[in-house]
Amino acid sequence: MTKIYADSEVCSWHLAQINLEIINEIAAGHPAVFHMPYPYDPGFELKIERAVAMCPKVVILVSELHRDSAKFIINHQHPKIEYFICGFVKGYANNSWMDWFITTCDFYKDTDILTQLVPYKIKPKYFDVLLGWRKPHRDVAYNFIVENNLLDKVTMTYLLDKTKPIDQQGIWEVAIPDNTFNTVTHINYLGKPVSLSQIIPVDVYNQTAYTVVAETNYDNHYSFYTEKIVKPILAERLFIVFSGQHYLRNLCSLGFKTFDGIIDETYDSVEDNDQRFKLACEQIQYLIDQPQDKILEQIRPITEHNKQVMLTTYWYGYFIKELRAVLLAHTN
Numbered sequence: 001m002t003k004i005y006a007d008s009e010v011c012s013w014h015l016a017q018i019n020l021e022i023i024n025e026i027a028a029g030h031p032a033v034f035h036m037p038y039p040y041d042p043g044f045e046l047k048i049e050r051a052v053a054m055c056p057k058v059v060i061l062v063s064e065l066h067r068d069s070a071k072f073i074i075n076h077q078h079p080k081i082e083y084f085i086c087g088f089v090k091g092y093a094n095n096s097w098m099d100w101f102i103t104t105c106d107f108y109k110d111t112d113i114l115t116q117l118v119p120y121k122i123k124p125k126y127f128d129v130l131l132g133w134r135k136p137h138r139d140v141a142y143n144f145i146v147e148n149n150l151l152d153k154v155t156m157t158y159l160l161d162k163t164k165p166i167d168q169q170g171i172w173e174v175a176i177p178d179n180t181f182n183t184v185t186h187i188n189y190l191g192k193p194v195s196l197s198q199i200i201p202v203d204v205y206n207q208t209a210y211t212v213v214a215e216t217n218y219d220n221h222y223s224f225y226t227e228k229i230v231k232p233i234l235a236e237r238l239f240i241v242f243s244g245q246h247y248l249r250n251l252c253s254l255g256f257k258t259f260d261g262i263i264d265e266t267y268d269s270v271e272d273n274d275q276r277f278k279l280a281c282e283q284i285q286y287l288i289d290q291p292q293d294k295i296l297e298q299i300r301p302i303t304e305h306n307k308q309v310m311l312t313t314y315w316y317g318y319f320i321k322e323l324r325a326v327l328l329a330h331t332n
Helices: 009-017 044-054 067-075 099-109 136-147 227-234 247-252 273-288 292-312 315-328
Strands: 003-006 021-023 032-035 058-062 081-085 087-089 125-133 154-159 186-189 192-195 208-214 222-224 239-242
Touching (some): 081 315, 099 227, 099 292, 099 315, 136 208, 208 227
Parallel strands (some): 125 154
Antiparallel strands (some): 186 192
16 A cells, blocks of 8 residues: 655645555655745754655655755755755756646636736836845845836836835735735635735736846755746746846746847856846846837747746646656555
8 A cells, every 4th residue: 555654734735636645654664745844944854864764765845945945955965855846956956846837827727817918019118126025136126227217117116114014015916905914925816815926917017018027036056936937927028037047047948938139148147146137137228228019029939938838838747747656666
């Protein structure tokens, strides 16, 4: 009988999709599946050490790839451990679990929201710059817009006051509950639960031509892909990304295309953060200086391709097939 230890409801749910029997305690000879906690809990290391000592295979699902979780992956490489992560860790081969791709796409496949967008129509403004909570790489984009007197060319929001709820800051596509402090808060939207951060800002997109993606993180040794990149891809938009080195290169390895040749994307290969962000800012200015009709015509084959890849790739199927193969190779 195939029996697997699952340390959380998340693990149990995925194991149920492949009809594996779940046990509630780590048992010698049986594989174990863990969901890496976020925020990171130092006690997680002891759990994994115990599991490695007892189990033939230990699977760790990583839906939130941040500095602590990337460090854990780098420091805990073991023949018994298999990681499924939502991106890439530089220098380490891991399986993909593109959870933000999966959940965001699943929501939009069941709505008509994307039909409300007009991606190739000339817009009154050039960029949406929806920056989220304050972080150093987002400061760079914000300061560039302000210091170069580009506020009238873009729609920009920045959540600068941690003591103030986000319903009192920014621009939101839908009404959100009072005293909301977290952009990943789930709300009921069109009769379905969805994270606030996953909601495509239709009104903003239909008033702006391109998107600045200020990703969650900007470390060079890993790439974490979130709803922030999914939304402009689904909306058929050109994007400039403020994140870590090789974010775009790694994205292309998943089947997407980016915009080198239309803009200069050499910023993606630059290791130094300040220089990489400076070059990305230069591309914002470059696009503002170009006629929109010309750029929108050039990007269309790329943006249509990207939307197709995002919506038709069976991201969950690839993940669950590989998870099943890993576990069944090590079961009693």
